Amino acid sequence: MMDTRKTVLFHCQHSMGMGHLVRSLTLAKTLAKRFRVVLLNGGELPEGMTFPSELDVIHLPPIGQLIDHSLYSIDTEITLEQAQEIRLHQIMKIFNEIHPDVLFIELFPFGRKKFVNELLPLLEAANALGKNAPITACSLRDILVGNRKDQEQHENRAALLANRYFDAVLSHADPDFAQLEETFQPQIPLKTPVFYTGFVLPKQEIQPVDFSEIKISKTLVVSAGGGRFGYDIFRNAATIAPALGEHFGLKVKIITGPFLPDDEFVALKKQSAEIANLEVIKFVPNLHKELCAARASISQCGYNTTMDLLQSKVPSLVIPFSEGEEDEQLIRAQRLAKLGQLQYLIPQNLTPESLFDAVKNLLNFRPDSTPLNLNGAEKTGEILAQLIGERDAKQTRAAAKKQTYSEWLKPVLDAMNRAPLPVKFFFRDDDAGWRTDRLQALLKLFDRYHLPIDLAVIPTALDASTINFLKAAKATAPQRIGLHQHGYLHQNYQSEGRNCEFGSDRSLDAQFEDISRGKALLEDIFGRNALDAIFTPPWNRCKSDTAKVLQLLNFEALSRDETAEPLHQPGLIELPIRIDWLRKRKGVALTREEFGEYLAAGIRKGKMLGLMFHHAEMDDANLQELDELLHLLAAHSYAKFYPMRELVQIKFEKLHVQNNFAL
Numbered sequence: 128m129m130d131t132r133k134t135v136l137f138h139c140q141h142s143m144g145m146g147h148l149v150r151s152l153t154l155a156k157t158l159a160k161r162f163r164v165v166l167l168n169g170g171e172l173p174e175g176m177t178f179p180s181e182l183d184v185i186h187l188p189p190i191g192q193l194i195d196h197s198l199y200s201i202d203t204e205i206t207l208e209q210a211q212e213i214r215l216h217q218i219m220k221i222f223n224e225i226h227p228d229v230l231f232i233e234l235f236p237f238g239r240k241k242f243v244n245e246l247l248p249l250l251e252a253a254n255a256l257g258k259n260a261p262i263t264a265c266s267l268r269d270i271l272v273g274n275r276k277d278q279e280q281h282e283n284r285a286a287l288l289a290n291r292y293f294d295a296v297l298s299h300a301d302p303d304f305a306q307l308e309e310t311f312q313p314q315i316p317l318k319t320p321v322f323y324t325g326f327v328l329p330k331q332e333i334q335p336v337d338f339s340e341i342k343i344s345k346t347l348v349v350s351a352g353g354g355r356f357g358y359d360i361f362r363n364a365a366t367i368a369p370a371l372g373e374h375f376g377l378k379v380k381i382i383t384g385p386f387l388p389d390d391e392f393v394a395l396k397k398q399s400a401e402i403a404n405l406e407v408i409k410f411v412p413n414l415h416k417e418l419c420a421a422r423a424s425i426s427q428c429g430y431n432t433t434m435d436l437l438q439s440k441v442p443s444l445v446i447p448f449s450e451g452e453e454d455e456q457l458i459r460a461q462r463l464a465k466l467g468q469l470q471y472l473i474p475q476n477l478t479p480e481s482l483f484d485a486v487k488n489l490l491n492f493r494p495d496s497t498p499l500n501l502n503g504a505e506k507t508g509e510i511l512a513q514l515i516g517e518r519d520a521k522q523t524r525a526a527a528k529k530q531t532y533s534e535w536l537k538p539v540l541d542a543m544n545r546a547p548l549p550v551k552f553f554f555r556d557d558d559a560g561w562r563t564d565r566l567q568a569l570l571k572l573f574d575r576y577h578l579p580i581d582l583a584v585i586p587t588a589l590d591a592s593t594i595n596f597l598k599a600a601k602a603t604a605p606q607r608i609g610l611h612q613h614g615y616l617h618q619n620y621q622s623e624g625r626n627c628e629f630g631s632d633r634s635l636d637a638q639f640e641d642i643s644r645g646k647a648l649l650e651d652i653f654g655r656n657a658l659d660a661i662f663t664p665p666w667n668r669c670k671s672d673t674a675k676v677l678q679l680l681n682f683e684a685l686s687r688d689e690t691a692e693p694l695h696q697p698g699l700i701e702l703p704i705r706i707d708w709l710r711k712r713k714g715v716a717l718t719r720e721e722f723g724e725y726l727a728a729g730i731r732k733g734k735m736l737g738l739m740f741h742h743a744e745m746d747d748a749n750l751q752e753l754d755e756l757l758h759l760l761a762a763h764s765y766a767k768f769y770p771m772r773e774l775v776q777i778k779f780e781k782l783h784v785q786n787n788f789a790l
Contacts, residue, residue, distance in 0.1 A: 133515055134163045136227035136261070138218070138249070140234075140242055141170035142192035145353035145386065146429045147268075148173070150299065151233050153329045154266065155182050157504035161512060161603060165225055167218060169242070171201050173353065173385040174410060185221055187214045190242075194356070194450055198241055215245045222252060226261075229511050233266045236288035237311065240281070250292040258522060262294050262514045266507075268430045269300030269326070270455045271310040282313035289319045295514055296320070297507055299327045299430075301500040304462060310455075324507045325500030328434035329415070344422040347377045347486065348441075350414060351448075352429045354384025358391045359477060360446050364425060365398045365405055366479045371486060372404035377422065381407045382414065415439055423489050425482075428456040428463075428471065436469060437499065442492045443469040444485050446477055467495030513606060520577035520761065533752075535719040536759055538727035543759075549767045551735045552760065553774060554580045555686060555704060557613055557663060560588025562743035563596055569742040570600055572754055573607070576761035579770040583613035583663040583686075586645035594652055601657055609770050610653060611661035612682075615645035618665075629669040639676045646680055659772040661686060667704065667739075674699055684775045686737070700778045702771055704737040705729050708753065709744055719752055726756075735774070 135158055139151035148170060155164045159181040166178075169187045178184045188210040189201040200210040222230075230253050233239075235246050253260050289296060298307050302323040311317070349364040351357025361381050368379040381399075383392055392409060399407040411417055414432075418424055418439035426432050428445040436443045445463075447456030460471040470492055472485050500506075532540060543550060554573070559566060559582040566582075573580045584597070601608050619626040620633050629638050642662070649658055660683040664673065667688040674696035677685060682699065689703035706729050710717050717725060729736055745753070760766045 132161070132163045133228040134165065134225050135229040135231050135511065136165050136167070136222060136225060137231045138167045138233060138246070139169065140239055142190070145173050146431045147233055149431045150268070150327050151266065152178070153327050154504055154507055158508050158511070161508050165221065165227070169214065185217065187217055196241065211244055215248060218245055218249055219252065222249060228261055228515055230261045230263045231266055235265065236285040237265065237267055237271055254292060262511065262518060263292055264295040264297055264511065264514070265289065265293055267296055267298045269298065269305040270458050272453055272455050279314065282311060283315045286313040286315040286317045289317060293319045295322055297510060298323050299503045301325055304499055310458065322510050324510065325503035326434055327503035327507070328438055328501055344420060345376050345378050346421045347371065347379050347423050347425065348382065348417050348421040349379060349425045350382045350384065350432065351427045352384055352432055354387035356448055356450060357384060357387060357427065359474070360425065360427070361395055363477055363479050363482045365395060365402070367483045368402050368405040370483055375490060378404045378406065382411055382417065383407065383409050385410050423486065428460040433459060433463065434501070438501065440494055442489050442494065444489045445469055445471045446474050447471060449474055466497045468497060469494060509605060512604070516577040532759055533755055535723040536755060538723045539730065540759060542727040542730040543763050543765050546730060546765050548733065549765050550730055551767050551769060552738065553735070553769050553771050554578065554738050554740070555583060555663065555771065556580055556740040556742050557583045558585060558617070558741055558743050559583060559597065559613065560585040560593060563593045565742040565745055567596065568750055569740065569745065572750065572757055574604065576757045577607065578757060578761060578768050579607045579609070581609035581611060581659070581771040584610055584649060585613050585617045586648040587616050589652065598653065607770065609659050609772055610657060611659045611663065612645055612649055613663045614665040615641035625668065626666045627668045628665045629673040631670055635672045635676065638673055639679065642676050643680055660684065661771055661775065667691065684771070686771065700775050702737060702774055704739040705734065706736055706738045708738060708740045
């Protein structure tokens with residue numbers, strides 16, 4: 128089957144360690160839930176590491192970087208220059224073949240300047256596509272190196288490149304912990320939008336350390352990321368292992384990482400053969416699991432190691448890597464120590480004696496529970512989807528300006544053009560659960576114009592295929608597609624008068640039972656967080672008892688027709704529908720010309736316009752007419768569109784302000 132998802136081309140270059148690769152893989156794996164992800168891996172492949180099967184991985188000829196920042200070809204069969212030439216050819220070939228929707232580049236232009244020979248041609252090729260260019264975004268860690276000899280020149284160059292080539296910078300940090308401008312201060316203003324995603328770390332099923340049982344564990348885990356520059360830590364930890372065993376009963380487990388030089392690994396293994404409580408291994412598939420089972424941890428303070436420490440909540444001593452111009456890890460360590468998350472030892476002060484004293488103090492330390500946003504991978508996907516949608520909508524609106532509209536839309540266009548203020552719209556479609564084929568067709572229209580729509584879902588009408596469709600639609604466009612409850616059975620209980628599921632013929636208890644059952648059913652299917660606290664009664668009718676039930680069940684909003692008498696239930700917002708796409712007059716559907724006048728009259732009233740659809744009753748001709756309307760509205764600069772949950776939030780905030788002033 129052809130993959131119809133949007134495509135992300137992700138360039139990752141790890142040079143001295145493996146942290147950038149680990150973070151990029153976490154991001155790529157999460158992005159693959161929404162997009163086709165093609166990952167360009169430019170660094171050495173760590174021993175024992177596997178790549179997720181859901182990714183398309185292109186391994187470029189690997190290039191490494193020494194402590195003096197000089198590059199070298201890891202494949203000794205080819206020179207650095209040959210590796211660079213092959214890489215450039217491969218990168219440009221894959222770019223031209225896949226036509227990505229997103230070009231996602233790790234660290235550049237804030238780092239990786241030695242890879243400019245392949246990245247600038249790639250960026251130029253993307254830029255040359257004009258209106259068909261991909262969204263170009265930078266994947267950036269929380270803290271940047273700020274101690275370069277040419278720091279000012281470096282930062283100004285980075286700002287220029289970002290402003291010229293990039294649509295967005297995604298900083299994988301909690302802004303309450305670190306903001307880009309704290310370690311990036313160019314004289315040239317950065318104009319590219321910066322989005323904070325939260326910290327990026329893999330979803331783990333291992334439970335964090337339980338401090339009530341922490342004394343059961345006797346293992347001190349010692350690690351240093353990929354291990355290339357961790358020998359001083361390992362050597363000192365091995366030296367004090369006998370004393371740690373004697374005084375505290377600790378077993379020292381050194382995980383060197385795959386990049387520790389072989390001679391250093393051999394020396395440590397030889398030492399471990401002579402010390403009963405010392406174990407030395409090269410690699411573990413899940414460091415987080417090791418940390419959750421540990422009494423304490425010693426490590427460097429790279430981004431990924433730090434994420435494992437924060438998530439596992441193990442008492443941690445970090446010895447930040449700070450060779451040459453590197454100050455990123457020291458800054459991170461100092462900030463986390465200030466928050467009570469860990470303790471740190473400056474590497475220049477590292478001796479067996481200082482390390483022993485630090486471990487002694489560490490055994491009495493418990494990390495604080497300062498909350499940090501650790502949902503960066505999911506948020507990255509949301510941001511990229513939003514950027515793609517905004518680009519597509521802009522292109523659609525540009526094309527729509529050339530559109531010649533049907534006669535029935537001319538009153539609508541005239542009313543929009545004469546509107547003194549922006550015209551605000553929301554869209555609600557009822558009866559999700561019936562005729563899913565027609566719902567799919569309706570959602571395609573809203574996706575085409577990148578417009579929000581809220582689906583009123585009948586809890587008892589959902590079969591497996593509809594559930595899967597709604598879950599996929601929500602995951603693909605979580606900000607644009609809303610799901611909320613639409614009655615329970617969608618069944619009429621009125622013995623006389625108009626159809627109503629929650630009318631005068633039903634007791635408050637009966638209404639409570641049905642609505643609560645429906646709510647529980649939808650939450651079980653979709654999860655509470657996927658549902659909005661909004662209720663739409665079938666046939667847009669209910670009584671005052673229904674509002675009381677909704678408040679008891681923590682609903683925040685009720686949506687009915689504007690002709691319904693307001694219920695004035697405290698704490699319950701009302702979002703009335705003012706335009707019915709299938710409106711009838713004396714039982715006869717309006718002609719399109721009559722509907723155009725009806726909608727134009729609604730626009731002229733200057734109120735929020737809620738448009739209601741019933742997809743199950745909409746045939747292809749009807750959808751074609753709706754396509755024309757959405758075309759007009761999406762292209763019009765006076766039109767503003769809202770998901771219903773956003774309107775609920777706005778109304779609650781206004782009530783809060785009014786109540787505060789009343790006090």
